[in-house]
Amino acid sequence: MRFGGDTLAFLRDFARVDAPWTVRTRAAGRFAAHHLHRLVRKRPLIVRWEGLWLELPMQRTPAARAYYFGRPDRWEYAFEERFLRRGGLAIDAGAGDGVQALFLARVLGASGEVIALERDEAALAAMATNAALNDLGQLTVMPVHTEGDAPAAYPALDAVCGERDPDFIVIEAVGEEAAILAGADALMARGTPLAWLIEVPRGRPAETGYLAALLERRGYRFCVYDVRTNTLRRRDWRNPRSRRLLAVRDVEEVTSRIREERPELD
Numbered sequence: 001m002r003f004g005g006d007t008l009a010f011l012r013d014f015a016r017v018d019a020p021w022t023v024r025t026r027a028a029g030r031f032a033a034h035h036l037h038r039l040v041r042k043r044p045l046i047v048r049w050e051g052l053w054l055e056l057p058m059q060r061t062p063a064a065r066a067y068y069f070g071r072p073d074r075w076e077y078a079f080e081e082r083f084l085r086r087g088g089l090a091i092d093a094g095a096g097d098g099v100q101a102l103f104l105a106r107v108l109g110a111s112g113e114v115i116a117l118e119r120d121e122a123a124l125a126a127m128a129t130n131a132a133l134n135d136l137g138q139l140t141v142m143p144v145h146t147e148g149d150a151p152a153a154y155p156a157l158d159a160v161c162g163e164r165d166p167d168f169i170v171i172e173a174v175g176e177e178a179a180i181l182a183g184a185d186a187l188m189a190r191g192t193p194l195a196w197l198i199e200v201p202r203g204r205p206a207e208t209g210y211l212a213a214l215l216e217r218r219g220y221r222f223c224v225y226d227v228r229t230n231t232l233r234r235r236d237w238r239n240p241r242s243r244r245l246l247a248v249r250d251v252e253e254v255t256s257r258i259r260e261e262r263p264e265l266d
Contacts (some may be wrong), residue, residue, distance in 0.1 A: 094173025
C-alpha cells in the first residue's frame, strides 16, 4: 500500500477517534479495502452507511471518514436521531459534501425537508450525487455562488426559511458563524429554531464567546447530549474539549422530545 497523505490522515484519525477497538479494527479494514479499490479499479466506490448509499471519490473526503469510523460525531448524530421528527425542517449551512445533511434528510423522512447551503463546487457535486443515489427529494441543495475572487456571503436564513419554522440549524461554515447567526435574527425573535449545532473556531475563545453572547441574548442555553442516559446536561460554552456548541432554546421541551418513543428509521 502506498504510504501517502491519505494514509497519514487516516492514521491521525485512528489515533484520535474516541471509539472502541472493534470500531478501529473495522475502520482499518475499510480503509485498506477502499485504498485497494482506488488503486485497482480507479473509480469511486459506492458503500452503505447509516442506511444510506455514499459514493466515495478517489480523493479523501468527510464521507470516506464517516464510512471508515461510523458517525463522525457520535453524541451529535444520536441527538439528532432522538430530537428531530418526521416532517420537520432542518438547515445545514456549510454542508460540505453533505454527510450530515444526508443523515438529517433520512431522519426527517420524505415529508420533511433539509436545506443544505454550500459554496464549494466539488462538495456540491458530491452532495448532489449522494442525494440522487438515495432518491432524497427532501434534500434541497442550495449553492452559494461566488463572483470573482471574494467568497459570496451565505444568504440570510430569515429569507431562506420565509414563514417556515425550522426545528434545527447546523452551522459548519467555520469563520462565518456570526454572520449566519445575524441573518437568522428574525427566526430567533419568533422562537425558532429550537436547537442550534455550531462548529466553533478552534483556539479562538473570543469569537466563540461572541457567538455564545448572540445566542444567550435570544434565550438559548448550552448543553451536551449524554448518549448513555438519553439526557441533556447543561454545559459552559468555554469547555475546551468540545468543538461544537449545542444551543437549546427550551431545555424541557427538547428533553421531552428526546425521551419520547421513536419509530425505527426506514
